[in-house]
Ligand SMILES: Nc1ncnc2c1ncn2[C@@H]1O[C@H](COP(=O)(O)OP(=O)(O)O)[C@@H](O)[C@H]1O
């Protein structure tokens with residue numbers, strides 16, 4: 229890490245005045261229903277989670293499992309019409325579900341920010357990138373035009389863009405995908421958010437660039453004591469960069485555990501299947517990946533029982549009839565899973581048994 | 587689309603990535619407008635200048651017969667470059683003043699169309715819901731209507747003055763502009779960069795003004811040019827039918843109509859307004875299409 233950030237940073241560095249520990253986000257039984265021509269689609273179905281300041285939560289699941297809808301629901305950033313949100317999202321003690329848009333707008337940017345999946349489409353093609361960064365600084369921090377432009381250049385330097393003064397004058401179309409994603413990160417970091425939601429921020433990128441972006445995010449997070457929710461379909465990416473992992477399937481949390489416990493003792497067959505379909509560092513690069521057979525269930529008319537039953541190699545009759553609840557094993561009180569016939573072991577894997585966050 | 591040969595990369599972006607980004611096809615600035623585009627613009631500029639400064643060209647009065655020597659249907663000569671018509675009026679003069687009529691009707695009509703259609707289209711796409719559905723329904727009915735017949739009927743009752751023609755043709759271009767603007771705004775409103783702007787706390791008004799409007803402008807410019815051409819064409823058709831501005835005032839359309847009804851007219855009398863109209867329409871449509879292509883980012887990426 230040797231980002232040569234000029235120290236003229238006008239952009240606020242978070243964490244100077246704020247508490248650096250303690251509960252930041254508490255999501256309880258969040259449910260997002262989208263109206264579709266075929267009927268209501270429950271894209272997020274009763275998800276609960278907690279996140280402390282400075283911590284990272286990974287949300288993993290196949291495409292279509294509801295990760296994007298969940299992260300946007302947490303933020304309250306939904307396509308208003310035809311979408312219904314129930315449950316509770318408490319951010320730093322403040323309820324966001326049902327909060328007026330004006331309150332949300334004052335939080336979006338300076339307190340919660342998002343990095344979007346596709347850097348090709350999430351920057352406005354008609355404005356110079358420097359201006360797009362400066363815009364948010366002027367809006368929230370009421371900086372003068374000149375100051376905002378200077379800060380934008382500083383931010384570009386901080387996210388590792390060479391010759392930032394020149395690049396600030398570029399249009400998005402003149403930058404590569406990796407550089408655009410750096411710009412997106414600069415915009416998200418501009419007002420020093422306490423929580424960063426990164427929705428598959430590296431999915432469209434080349435592997436080398438992917439690693440750089442991940443390092444950049446980790447660095448920014450450490451420097452700013454920022455909490456992060458990192459959404460991905462790739463278990464490999466979150467394995468070394470998160471404190472906890474939530475595995476999502478068909479809009480539900482199906483396994484939830486501190487990262488080391490999850491990898492030490494996978495309980496849910498779906499997580500197991502995901503793990504088998506994840507490229508490993510050690511494997512030769514052309515090892516064939518076992519894709520998970522079949523498709524996720526229809527979220528408009530969800531079949532009874534376990535959502536994974538149709539694709540699960542261990543499914544039995546009970547699975548098709550009764551829906552398993554998300555429960556913790558007595559031996560691992562931090563490790564939650566939703567399965568009638570879990571894999572792994574229910575004897576303590578970590579004899580000290582100390583829950584990392586009780 | 588990113589197969590960038592990066593070998594050893596420290597923190598930061600390698601030179602290779604920068605170079606690759608600059609070299610990527612489709613991401614280089616779009617190529618310049620061609621020669622023909624500038625020819626079109628030149629022709630339009632010429633027409634506009636001539637129409638504006640018609641009074642300073644020392645032409646014969648366009649609407650009064652030229653008295654001495656009386657020449658009916660005279661062929662082109664030094665005194666009358668394009669000859670005279672059956673009432674011994676100077677054809678060049680009528681052509682120039684006719685351009686004035688065509689362009690003024692086209693310009694003002696387009697302004698009405700863009701003003702009303704453009705703002706309704708953006709408004710409609712922005713509020714969505716019932717208002718949008720209602721407005722769209724009304725507009726589609728108007729689009730389905732044979733406009734020229736409606737225009738003929740209305741003018742018949744209301745009188746064939748220039749201002750009436752402007753208003754009617756302008757109003758009939760509203761649904762067309764409305765549809766284009768609404769579609770462009772809708773396409774833009776679902777773009778990720780609009781959500782991204784919202785996620786930074788921008789108000790809806792700010793998003794509409796700073797993120798959506800600038801992206802709608804290129805489409806609007808192109809269709810402004812098309813509308814302009816469309817109105818001139820319709821005016822030409824009305825003129826040909828004798829339903830535009832009334833003789834002795836000339837417009838290109840009624841000059842063609844007049845000449846084609848008169849067996850003794852010289853060929854120049856019909857060719858001059860017809861080619862002026864034709865060239866102007868070609869120029870407008872070609873220029874409009876080039877502008878549309880150049881600024882249509884979605885097609886650029888393909
Ligand atoms: N605007 C929408 N309209 C209808 N269905 C949607 C919409 N957005 C998402 N969905 C549905 O919600 C589910 C979850 O989608 P998403 O959150 O995008 O998944 P992921 O991000 O995990 O790939 C999918 O089944 C998708 O079809």
Ligand code: SF4
Nearest residue numbers: 534537540547567568
């Ligand atoms: S509950 Fe049954 S079907 Fe579902 S994951 Fe467990 S074993 Fe498989």
Ligand SMILES: [Mg+2]
Nearest residue numbers: 295296297428
């Ligand atoms: Mg997604």
